[in-house]
Amino acid sequence: MLSHFLIKRLRFVPLVAFIVAAPLYAAFAIGSNTEPESKEASYVVIGAFAYHNNAIRFTAYARSKALNASYAINPNRNLYYVYIFESDDVHNAIREVHKIRSISEFRDAWVYTGVLGEAGKSPEVVATEVIEKVEEDITDDVVVEETVSEVNEPAPSDSVDAAPANLEKEEGFHYLYFNTINVKNYKEVKGRIKVIDPERAKELSSEKSHELVKLRDPKNGTGRVKLSTDIFGFREVQHVIDLDDPVTDTTKAFVDMIGDSIIVNFELQRFKKGDVLVMYNVYFFIDAAIMKPESIYELNSLLDMLRENERLKVRIHGHTNGNSHGKIIYLNKEDKNFFSLDAAHHESTGSAKKLSLQRSYTIQHWLIEQGIKEERMEIKGWGGKKMLYDKHDPQAHKNVRVEIEIVED
Numbered sequence: 001m002l003s004h005f006l007i008k009r010l011r012f013v014p015l016v017a018f019i020v021a022a023p024l025y026a027a028f029a030i031g032s033n034t035e036p037e038s039k040e041a042s043y044v045v046i047g048a049f050a051y052h053n054n055a056i057r058f059t060a061y062a063r064s065k066a067l068n069a070s071y072a073i074n075p076n077r078n079l080y081y082v083y084i085f086e087s088d089d090v091h092n093a094i095r096e097v098h099k100i101r102s103i104s105e106f107r108d109a110w111v112y113t114g115v116l117g118e119a120g121k122s123p124e125v126v127a128t129e130v131i132e133k134v135e136e137d138i139t140d141d142v143v144v145e146e147t148v149s150e151v152n153e154p155a156p157s158d159s160v161d162a163a164p165a166n167l168e169k170e171e172g173f174h175y176l177y178f179n180t181i182n183v184k185n186y187k188e189v190k191g192r193i194k195v196i197d198p199e200r201a202k203e204l205s206s207e208k209s210h211e212l213v214k215l216r217d218p219k220n221g222t223g224r225v226k227l228s229t230d231i232f233g234f235r236e237v238q239h240v241i242d243l244d245d246p247v248t249d250t251t252k253a254f255v256d257m258i259g260d261s262i263i264v265n266f267e268l269q270r271f272k273k274g275d276v277l278v279m280y281n282v283y284f285f286i287d288a289a290i291m292k293p294e295s296i297y298e299l300n301s302l303l304d305m306l307r308e309n310e311r312l313k314v315r316i317h318g319h320t321n322g323n324s325h326g327k328i329i330y331l332n333k334e335d336k337n338f339f340s341l342d343a344a345h346h347e348s349t350g351s352a353k354k355l356s357l358q359r360s361y362t363i364q365h366w367l368i369e370q371g372i373k374e375e376r377m378e379i380k381g382w383g384g385k386k387m388l389y390d391k392h393d394p395q396a397h398k399n400v401r402v403e404i405e406i407v408e409d
Contacts, residue, residue, distance in 0.1 A: 044084050058187065
């Protein structure tokens with residue numbers, strides 16, 4: 001989400017600045033959104049966006065799915081909420097959210113109880129929400145979000161009224177916001193963007209998307225930078241812009257200017273049948289088919305990809321650095337401790353091929369625990385048969401990897 005710094009910079013830009021040529025989006029953007037009455041109600045929310053443009057597009061997308069979607073600002077969080085149902089009775093909203101959760105792409109819908117719209121802003125409320133579980137007999141727990149008028153010791157960065165100290169543009173720096181969107185459903189996708197100096201063929205930095213980035217002038221004589229997505233599960237997208245003149249005839253399709261901030265839009269597409277994705281950020285303990293905790297982020301990206309398309313089937317390939325025979329620590333079928341070593345894990349000896357197969361199994365097992373059907377996933381272990389580098393090469397650690405092959409889409 002955008003920082004409060006960027007919200008304060010961008011929030012009151014007129015809607016006309018966001019209109020684009022896509023027929024579905026343009027038809028919606030010209031004024032068919034309904035602002036809710038300024039009273040407390042319970043809403044079924046299907047998305048929250050810091051960037052106004054994203055809320056507009058996602059609302060249009062939800063309407064294309066025959067949902068009665070609208071959006072409004074939650075002024076206490078500086079986020080635009082896209083909602084499909086409104087009621088004075090929270091229990092009606094809870095019943096409705098169970099229905100919408102049966103649609104896989106809206107499985108994260110929740111109930112918000114409070115006031116939406118500019119008129120709902122209350123100066124005594126600081127920017128935080130209390131999230132609590134409300135149990136209903138009809139099905140699983142539903143997250144109900146409620147506003148509160150007092151919050152003890154709020155973090156300074158969370159206060160709506162906190163005034164950023166550096167609103168003025170600094171000489172030699174540019175403000176950029178990388179807006180990475182799944183083109184299939186217009187949901188925001190978080191990841192990293194490589195910033196490259198094309199004149200020197202040198203990577204300058206790797207920045208997070210959906211955050212305001214303060215980028216130093218490359219001082220390369222042209223002011224140009226190449227921006228390349230690096231987000232698991234999506235094809236790479238590259239844009240080249242001139243930081244001193246970002247909006248031109250060739251870039252206006254993907255670049256917006258809001259104030260002195262450069263908004264660069266990346267429409268991300270999923271991989272297709274036959275493509276192979278490398279999970280560079282899934283890590284295993286030595287001699288083990290047990291993952292390190294930091295692997296969860298890329299695993300969640302794989303999970304999102306499988307949930308998004310229920311026809312998708314994959315083959316999980318495990319690889320090692322070399323073909324040594326040795327100790328193997330692995331899971332049994334009842335073992336759910338995927339991310340730390342303990343005495344409950346099994347231990348034996350075996351080949352590198354067996355170790356790589358067990359690592360593929362661990363990922364498959366974790367995905368099954370998250371609700372993915374086993375028949376959608378094959379597993380295979382290669383050991384060191386398909387190494388990318390010699391086992392003594394400085395890059396040899398990249399031989400230890402998991403690859404995801406798209407078998408059906």
